[in-house]
Structure formats: structure tokens, C-alpha cells
Amino acid sequence: MSKSLNAANDRLTWHNATLIVRRHFLVLKKTWMNSFVWMIAEPLFNLTAIGFGLGAFVARIADRPFIEFFFPGLICSSVMMAAYFESSYGTYTKWTYSKVFRSVLYAPVSAKDVLFAELMFSTIKASCSAIGIVIVASLFGLVDSWRIFLAFSVFLTLAWAFSAFGLLVCSFARNYDSFIYSTSGVIVPFALISGVYYPIGSMPLGFQILAYLFPLSHGVALAKDILWNQITDVSALHAAALLGLTAILHFWAVRRMTKALQR
Amino acid sequence: MGTRTRSPSVIVKGLIKNFGDTQALNGVNLEIAPGECIGILGPNGAGKTTLLSILTCQMGSFEGEVFVENLNVKKNSAEVKRRIGIVAQDDGLDPDLSVIENLILFAHYFNIPESVSAAKASEILRNVQLIDYADKPVDNLSGGMKRRLALARGLMNDPDILFLDEPTTGLDPQMRQWIWNYLQHLKSVGKTLILTTHYMEEAEMLCDRVAIMDHGQILDLGSPEDLIQRKIGAEVIEFQLEARDVGYYVARLKEAGCSFEVFNSCISVFLPAGANTKDVLSLVVAQRTTIRKAGLSDVFLRISGHDLGHRDIGGVHV
């Protein structure tokens, strides 16, 4: 007798997934101040402290003022953080602590519907934080081109990638402390070496290779290429790498979490 | 019940479920007819909730075959969930939503339009006397109110089969009575009901058949009357003894060919219909003797050898 589930049981129905996303937004609306402060205030302080504060001491970097160099990376790393935190702590809470997933799974929805709703929700939330930063930055005169719209394809992909990463971490987590490893061991260190604050090329080779194993570095490179209008063949490689890494994270996370939810 | 040509509502064949080393279900076989009300009795940890979780597609990995409304739960869980109502042991409500949102959002997944679901939710909330709490967060409800809301949600999609895991645990007497009436009503309109309970009176009153479960197996199955008659007989005599006398009287009863069980220093003797009560009474000199009608509790104790902790059948002292 087969212990595994038949494929038909974890079929994804987009309609169901969007209904679940609607539920998440309904709840978000009740606590919107929370998320708003988080989404806008943190990047604003980042931009001010690092971009203008620290930037005042850095003459030029990669041939441009520091704040300009910093801006694309700031959006990318903020998107990463927003997506990761939502789909790790947020998802884990809905799964284990508040048991929202259970309440939803009494309805005729599949585990995949629930997981895609998580991915969509945290991707949308992370994209909203990108919009927030862009709005704030445009007040400082940092956004000067329509190319910012093109750059959102990168931000969205990054958001999806790190939403998947958060889910993947959930599937391994034993309790909330487990996320300390992924946050302090992966997210924060990689934010430091992925070309957000300085060019990757200025690090030792080993670190450069390490950086490019992580989606963020490719996202940052690609966002810069788009915003600075310097798209080359290398940009295509970054795009391929970003999409490839996103796909790996996505399928791995969905596979592990589907199993976990079906018990 | 008359002759039934419709196929069973639920078919369970050789169901096994392990949690690591714990064998929660250990070969369960069961068929439930449409319109039947079946009660699952069993001590804590018997496997009742696990069985219901699998039947309601909340647990996907198990060995054996399970069909609900002729649909294989391993292959058609969404379709099965469309047709059933679930009232889980721990309510399983959405804590981030209000009372009425819990119902309306749930209805969305069944493609019930909001204009319909809103009216329906209000009607059901009025029924379970929660209408005044419609806009309150679920967390503000008492345990019994959450129980009623869970029932309300289980009814939102007009299910053909309703699964209720300890539906009346934690409810006050009025609400319990209301739920009993409501379940009787659901039965009368042809719904299939599958419930677990620790209350024998509930099972005797509502259930056409009762399954007694322990250690992940169904130990016996039948109508309450049938089980009582088969396993116990008509009457029970309880002798409350000094602990040191128990051995002596056990020997005497054995000699006389009586069927009985010993619980601590109390011996319960089971008498078939028409047996001579006086003969048995003359065998034992007890501190206190009670004669009463046999009930499901006795069956339960007999079969599982555990004390359920709920002796709710009144006795006559002699």
C-alpha cells in the first residue's frame, strides 16, 4: 500500500490560492500600521543613515556618488528582508502557533494552495516595501528614469526567491529559535557581501564566488545594470542565475512544505 | 432502517497510522451507511481523533484504504472536503478573524457568493446563539462559544456528512441539549453523522451504532442495545467491598459461573435478562450493594478494561 499521496491531491488551484491571499490581506488591514512602519520607516532610516550619513565620507564608488551606488542594492536587500521575514516567521506562525493553516485546510483547498498563497502574499508585501522605498527615494531625487519599472521585474523575482527561502527554512524549523540560524547565518552575512554596500570585486576571490552562489548578488547586479542603463551579456548571465536559483529554492521549498502540511 | 441500496458513506479498510513509534491506528475496518449516526467511544489516546483526521482529509499519509462518498481520500481530498462538515476536537478556528469572518471566508472556498454566505452565516450564528458576538475577534470567545462557532462553520456548506470530534465537550447543559436536538434534526433530514464522545448518554441517545475503540482498533461495533445485551445483559449489581474480601468473593462468583469485572474493591456482576438476582445477592455480603440497568458504560468498561471516568447512569440502592 502506498504511503505517498496521489498527485491529484496536491493540485494547485489559483483561485483558492488567491482567496487565501485575500484572507491574509484582510488580516493585514487590521494591523496595517505595523507593516507600514516596518516597510517604509526601516528603509528610510537605512537610506538616511548609510546612504547620506556614511555616504558623506565616501567620495565616489564605482564612479558615482555613494548614495546612487547604494540605492539599487538597498531596494534589493530590503525586498529580500521583507520577503524572508514574512515567509519565515510569518508563515511559521500561521502554520504552528496560530494554526491558521489548519483552519484553512478544513476547506476544500490543497496544501499547495496554502503554500502558493504564502509565496504570493510575501512577494506582494516585499514588493510594496520596494514601492515604498522608491517613493521615499524619489523625494530625495534618486529616481530619475522609467527604468525603475523595468527593475521591478528583478525585485519581484528576488521577492519570490526569498519567500521560497523562508518557506524552506520553515520546513526545517523545530521552533522559532531555528530562524536565528537562517537570519544570522545566511541572510545578514549575505546582505553584507552581495554588492549592496560596495562592489563585489573588491573582496577576495573566495568571497566573490560565495556571493554569487546567493540570489541577492545577482539581483543587485541586475538592478544596477538596469537602473544605470548598462545592460550587457553579463546581465543576461545574472538574470539566468537569478531565475535558476529562484526555481531551485521554489521547488525545493514547495516540495518539503507540501509533505510537512500533509503529515 | 429498511433496505438501503445506496453505497456506504464511509468505507475504511485496513487503516494503519503510525506517528514514529506510536501506533495510533492499528488496522481499522469500518463501513458507515448513509443517514446513519455512528458514535466512536474510546479512552484518551484510543485513536479517535486520528481516525477522524484521516476521514476528513486532514492527514494524508497512512496505510490502508479510505473512501468517503465513494471518493478515495488520498486522491480526491478537495472533492471530499466539499461534501463534508468538520467540527474538530480543538475547534481549529482562524484566530485572526472575527466570528462572522470565520464563516464567510470559509464559505468563499466553496464558491458560495458573499450575498448568500452573509445571510447564511447570520442565520447559523443566531441558531448557535452567537449572533451578538458576530463582529468579535474569535480570541474573545469562551471555550464553549468557540465550540459552537466550530459547529457553525461545519454547517456552512450544507454537508451530507458531518464529522464531530467531541461536539459537546465543554458545553453547558443548555447548549449540549441544543446540540443534541440539532443533531437529531440533522439526522431526521438524512445527514450522516460521525461523532466521538466520552458521554455514554450522548451515544445512547443519538447513535444508531456505536464503535468502541482502544489502542487504535475497533474492539466492538453495534447498536447500543445490541452491545449492552450482548456484552452485559440486562442488569448490573455492584458490590462495594473491603479490599481484603475481594479475593474471596471473586472465587465464589467464579464458582457460581457469574460474569463480572473487578474495579479496585468493587465487583460488578453482569446479569442476563431473566437471571435470578436474589441468587447472586445471596452470594456476596457487601458494604454497599447497588442494582441498576446495564448501560453503555458497562459495555465500555467490559470491552476496554479502562475506566472512562464518566459514570452517568443512575443506580438504585438496596
Ligand SMILES: Nc1ncnc2c1ncn2[C@@H]1O[C@H](COP(=O)(O)OP(=O)(O)OP(=O)(O)O)[C@@H](O)[C@H]1O
Ligand atoms: N501529531 C501527533 N504526533 C504524534 N503522536 C500523535 C499525534 N497525534 C496523535 N498521536 C498519538 O496517537 C494516539 C492517538 O491519539 P488520538 O488523538 O487519535 O486519540 P483520541 O482517541 O482522539 O484521544 P482523546 O480522547 O484524548 O481525544 C495517541 O497515542 C497520541 O499520543
Ligand SMILES: [Mg+2]
Ligand atoms: Mg481526540
